[in-house]
Amino acid sequence: MSDPSEALASAKAAADRISKAKRLNACLTPVKELRKSLVAQAQAAHPSGVLYGMPVAVKDNICTLEFTTSCGSRILGGYRSPYDATATAKLKAAGALIAGKTNCDEFGMGSSTEHSAYGRSLHPFDKTRVPGGSSGGSAALVAAGAVPAALGSETGGSVRQPASLCGVVGIKPTYGRVSRYGLVAFGSSLDQIGVLGRSVHDAARVLSVISGRDPRDATCEDRDQLRLPTVPESLQGFVIGIPKEYFPADLDPAVRRACDRAVRLLRELGAAVREVSLPHTGYAVATYYIVAPAEASSNLARYDGARYGPRFNGSEDVRALYRTTRGEGFGAEVRRRVMIGTYVLSSGYYDAYYRRAQQMRALIAQDFRNAFDRGVDLLFTPTTPSPAFKAGEKLGDPVAMYLSDIFTVTANLAGLPAISIPIGRVKGLPLGGQIIGQAFLEDEMLEAAYALERVVPATEEA
Amino acid sequence: MSVTPDDVRKIAGLAELEVDEATVPALAEQMSRILEYVAQINAVPASEGVKPFIPGPDAVRFRPDEVKPSALAFGPAEFAPAFKDGFFLVPKLGAFEEPEL
Numbered sequence: 001m002s003d004p005s006e007a008l009a010s011a012k013a014a015a016d017r018i019s020k021a022k023r024l025n026a027c028l029t030p031v032k033e034l035r036k037s038l039v040a041q042a043q044a045a046h047p048s049g050v051l052y053g054m055p056v057a058v059k060d061n062i063c064t065l066e067f068t069t070s071c072g073s074r075i076l077g078g079y080r081s082p083y084d085a086t087a088t089a090k091l092k093a094a095g096a097l098i099a100g101k102t103n104c105d106e107f108g109m110g111s112s113t114e115h116s117a118y119g120r121s122l123h124p125f126d127k128t129r130v131p132g133g134s135s136g137g138s139a140a141l142v143a144a145g146a147v148p149a150a151l152g153s154e155t156g157g158s159v160r161q162p163a164s165l166c167g168v169v170g171i172k173p174t175y176g177r178v179s180r181y182g183l184v185a186f187g188s189s190l191d192q193i194g195v196l197g198r199s200v201h202d203a204a205r206v207l208s209v210i211s212g213r214d215p216r217d218a219t220c221e222d223r224d225q226l227r228l229p230t231v232p233e234s235l236q237g238f239v240i241g242i243p244k245e246y247f248p249a250d251l252d253p254a255v256r257r258a259c260d261r262a263v264r265l266l267r268e269l270g271a272a273v274r275e276v277s278l279p280h281t282g283y284a285v286a287t288y289y290i291v292a293p294a295e296a297s298s299n300l301a302r303y304d305g306a307r308y309g310p311r312f313n314g315s316e317d318v319r320a321l322y323r324t325t326r327g328e329g330f331g332a333e334v335r336r337r338v339m340i341g342t343y344v345l346s347s348g349y350y351d352a353y354y355r356r357a358q359q360m361r362a363l364i365a366q367d368f369r370n371a372f373d374r375g376v377d378l379l380f381t382p383t384t385p386s387p388a389f390k391a392g393e394k395l396g397d398p399v400a401m402y403l404s405d406i407f408t409v410t411a412n413l414a415g416l417p418a419i420s421i422p423i424g425r426v427k428g429l430p431l432g433g434q435i436i437g438q439a440f441l442e443d444e445m446l447e448a449a450y451a452l453e454r455v456v457p458a459t460e461e462a
Numbered sequence: 463m464s465v466t467p468d469d470v471r472k473i474a475g476l477a478e479l480e481v482d483e484a485t486v487p488a489l490a491e492q493m494s495r496i497l498e499y500v501a502q503i504n505a506v507p508a509s510e511g512v513k514p515f516i517p518g519p520d521a522v523r524f525r526p527d528e529v530k531p532s533a534l535a536f537g538p539a540e541f542a543p544a545f546k547d548g549f550f551l552v553p554k555l556g557a558f559e560e561p562e563l
Contacts, residue, residue: 327480415517
């Protein structure tokens, strides 16, 4: 697309589609404001950009000048960032149109988008179910066909898990591939911006645009923009490992069938497939739920009613102001995680929890290095242990909710790239398969994903 | 239960969180369950003595220490709850020292 009239038509059509998808509660930006902004953006966008005229929705925890950035939280209700995140700025420089802010679990803490202060998002196939989370609004909007791609963010699987549950593609890049500048911090050693798309190609080309060095983020690697591979004819020469710990005896039989079918297709594409072991996988969720809350309790200390967002008042002194604002501004899950983080970092518990978790994290990362050192190029696993679950089903049991991330958290702990692509349906609901790559070798991961996407019967029952 | 209601009140104080007294028993129960679940990592003796892993660049790259114009599109007066003459406005400090919890 290089014609300004086409970009304008694309902007208006996107506003119409997002308006039609309003019942999903996936987009937090009011339709009237969104339509006006999209038209203005289309008129200002530069036609030479590689994403010229492409509407891309952005998760509500990524800063944008056009729209509010509330992180799905009451404590940042109405907050308008005075700067764009680097990822947002790169999208705009490439001619993309920022198509509103998407609903999410508050500050990215959740796996169902039920922990949003602005109401839960609905699964596009079944309104009684969740779209996953925390980037559930982004996934639902892409799955509903409202936008071809959307930005999400990952701390423990928040792009891949909703992608799996909604039947779209979700990519989490290597830690350091994409700048975190302007991504509101949750767990700084885990957080990465990722992309959800209708197809591997749509998601990958957005990822390519937002990737690359950024002097504003010291954790962003000094690397060029990701170059996209071509779609391979076969996967001859690839060795794909199947980690046995991701296929426990009690795995849902339909999930196993879908994965077995995908593995058979990978073999038919020419890949060599072999079983591998990642022995510390069973400790990943426990490790994650120490490291992430610890980092969150520190990162969220800045929300105190003095500097950002609304102030929940009636306070006679500044300490009371902090406590009232944080107590009323944070939702139940954020409060719980801030308290867990405070507990594990407190005197007397630090060594038993936080230090041990960081050591366990090293062992989990070493498991992956061992597999790759033994000649495996990529790993294939289920993305989620089940398809979309019912709304409310796991709300009363935080540990059950945390276990939704069981197959995704390891890539975050080890800082590795991973992609979820649809591999079939279970009782009509989508299910994703995950390919985990080696650090900064997203091109290999994408080649395998392109090849599998072409042959897998993603809309057929497993 | 590993976390008592008194522990919840103490942790809430450390985290500067006002917690509704009616939710304290449920929070104590949930935090106990979470902490019991995560404590399983202590069952792995192999993790003792391992160097912690943090992803990202081996060394932090520093920017030149130069004063540059602010990149903000607008100032804090527009996003802070209360701002005047270059300062964030807050209530008086009150008692600086907290009583022992």
